Amino acid sequence: MHVTAGAGREDRQLPLPYAPTAVLFDLDGTLIDSAPAILAALELAFDELGLPKQTPAELMRFVGPPLVDGFRLNAGLTGTANAEAVATYRRHYRDTMLDSPLYDGVAELVRALHAAGVPLAVATSKHEGYAREILEHAGLLDCFSAVSGAAAGDLGGRKAQVIHAAIERLAEAGADVSRPVHIGDLDHDVAGARTEGIDCIGALWGYGNPEILRGAKALAAAPAEVGALLGVEV
Structure with a gap:
């Protein structure tokens, strides 16, 4: 599986598997077609x-x-x-x-990472309570050690803030957060991850494109490509 570096970086094959200690997922446009x-x-x-x-x-x-x-x-x-x-x-x-379906291959990716013992979190600008309801409806809530989203009035909902909170909650749950990675589909995912000093993998199956996702550590066209990058079979 060839997964290239993000646009604006040297076009090279990244070393596989790329092994973060924890994985954060965006929700809209990454896990679900909302x-x-x-x-x-x-x-x-x-x-x-x-x-x-x-x-x-x-x-x-x-x-x-x-x-x-x-x-x-x-x-x-x-x-x-x-x-x-x-x-x-x-x-x-x-x-x-x-009424927002999971993207094809997303459930398999999340469950494969969970089964491999990789700590998982969701970091979304969506209202946190809604995010939990959606994940529970999709049958994936139990795979995540933390769900971080906006509070009432959209307080704390900017991307860097929810990523920061997700990492803090993973650490509180005992996860190794020395090398987390965020997976998202838009430029604010890349920017938010950069603000928090972590890598971002661009999800091209969502609402973004290579130009929007410039600066991502890698770009993946499908969840199975993310699995290959992270060393799990999907």
């Missing part, structure tokens, strides 16, 4: 709030970053209007969020 459910809830929220309609491509800008940032940057909402938009979206998202 965009349809998110976009449906956003459309309902925009209609209810009387906001100008946005195209599906424009609404995709909301997928990944904290919601408060999405409504501020992409709808111009601040203060109480921003808080109302987040709350309205979440009310609708509660009805759609479990």
Whole structure:
């Protein structure tokens, strides 16, 4: 299996297996295909709030970053209007969020890593309670030693913050966090990992692409490629 270094780095085959002491996963666009459910809830929220309609491509800008940032940057909402938009979206998202399927091969990758004794965590900007519900619905929650996400009001939901919290929780659970790696599909995954001083593997099966994932330690087209990189058979 040939897994190349991320765009902007020397094109070379990485030494296999690449052996981190713990693995962190993003959720939206990495473990689950959440965009349809998110976009449906956003459309309902925009209609209810009387906001100008946005195209599906424009609404995709909301997928990944904290919601408060999405409504501020992409709808111009601040203060109480921003808080109302987040709350309205979440009310609708509660009805759609479990309709987000796992990507093909993701369950096999997570379970293979878990069976191999690799400490696992989820680091997501999504509301932490929602993330747990989604993982439980997908049958994967028991594979993760920690789930780190945003608190009420999107507090602590930026990528570097949830990665930092996930690593802290893994350490508290007794995991070796001397060399963790984060797996994610967007530029804020790469940036958040870099802020915390850890490597990021770019998940090309999600919503990103090689250009967006510039700076990732490696790029993988499918979960099985991540398994090969990490030394487990998927």
